[in-house]
Amino acid sequence: MSEWSQIIIRAFFFLLVLFVLTKIMGKKQIYQLSFFEYVTGITIGSIAGEVIMGLDGNVWHGLVAIGIFGLVTIGVGFISLKSNSFRDFVEGKGSIFIKNGKIMEDNLKKEKYSTDQLTTLLRKKDVFNIADVEFAVLEQTGDLSVLLKKENRPLTFKDLNIKVANDKVPQTVIRDGNIVHDSLSSAGKTRKWLLDELDKLEVTIDNVFYGQVDSYGDLTVDLYDDKIQQPTPQTRPLLMAMLKKCQADMEIFELETDSEEVKKMYRKNAEKLNDAMKILRPYLNN
Template identity: 70%
Template sequence: MPEYGSIFIRAIIFFIVLIVLTRILGKKQISEISFFEYVSGITIGSIAGEVIMGLDSNIGHGVLAITIFALITLLVDIISLKSKKFRDLVEGKRTIIIKDGKIMEDNLKKEKYSISEIDSLLRQKNVFNMADVEFAILEPKGDLSVLLKKENRPLTPKDMNMKVANDKAPQTIIMDGTIINDAMASAGKDRKWLHTELDKLGVTIENVFLGQVDSYGGLTVDVYDDKMNIPAPQVRPLLLAMMKKCQADLELFALETKSEKAKTMYNKNAKKLDEAIKTLKPYLNG
């Protein structure tokens, strides 16, 4: 067989072998890897390269060597899940770089990091002043975990004793101009609602590259024409629509309840809300 043909066949065989082994080892091998996984990956790649190029004429030897290294990696992962000591030995331990706002110089030397390198890692975390840091830990995989001092942390609703609704994952209901029915159902929307919202934005489904329903049930779209300006949702018309919906819901509740007391309460509040809508309509419509 010609040399090029042999290389082609070897490459196909080892491509399939590597795909199968990667599937067995899991996604961890293609995410942030530990030092051991880094060495294992390089070794497996080197063996595959040598056999593909024909430096080792026996394909079976190459498959066996790669399989052995893959099994060793898998075995190490399994043992690491069961033993913290073994995991620390293979993957390494985390190292405190900054503690109580003070740089730990001895730990920096131990990990062979310079101040400039730590400064660079902090900037990647949007921290530009080391004095703002309460704690910084160098993880075994090389990431830097940072805890800012309390006065430098972003203010949260919890800090202000505010209760907020839980966010929901956005649902992509339009992709490449095509409606995704399953996502529409998950978002609790129908096509009538979708067409109404698109009419408000002045676009058609065919012009929409991506359309999503956010946590609050609003529609956001990205169109094919990047020069086209999509109008932002108007607050006042939305408020008017919400008031009308609340008024309609109250009337519906009055019809559904069997309690005369509740029926009177619903009708009374529906009438008040209707009066408020009539008063505010000139200011909220458009």
């Protein structure tokens, strides 16, 4: 058998050996290594490389072996995209560690995890009490995904039936003191609008290091001089304050007039303003 044939056979053989050995060692080999596992992993790789390249010091032989490993890796990735069963075999499946609030001991043993290691992974997810967990699965990557029990999940605006405005992608409109015209157009703003907003903040564009239009259309800036207090946009808070003042004025006018018809008009308009503020509050509050 020629040297080339031996290198090709050894490359494929040790690729298979390392794959099987890694599968046997479990997902910790690609996610959580102890000192011993780190040392043994390096040693195994070094031994495999030495055996593959142990015939002589020919550079071309090394290139062939590296090329085989590279091509096999690319091929496996391509086949995995086409075949679910092959992908499950190569990449593995997620292992359920906690189901319906109960630890699955058999799955822990299968993946060679202890309860201490499980609690360590949970703490990395800011979970300190196993009783708070409804479902936890060890992913193929070795990361732990955790679903808390419903009563332990953080509240959302949806839970409170509060409507909030949809966020848009913030646009950087000033960078290093220069206007970014493409981002300004994407934000639906003009150069005149930008200069007017800078005037409201009492700064000039030469003093601005970075400027960004947020999802509400407000401009925030960072100045070159860090000693100067950062100006903040006041458009939305001022508009909300103006609406509140108008509503308060309507209620005062209602109390001051003697005409029932006029009272009814002021009361009706005050209620309309109140309804409008309820709708606009998610958009106008900071």
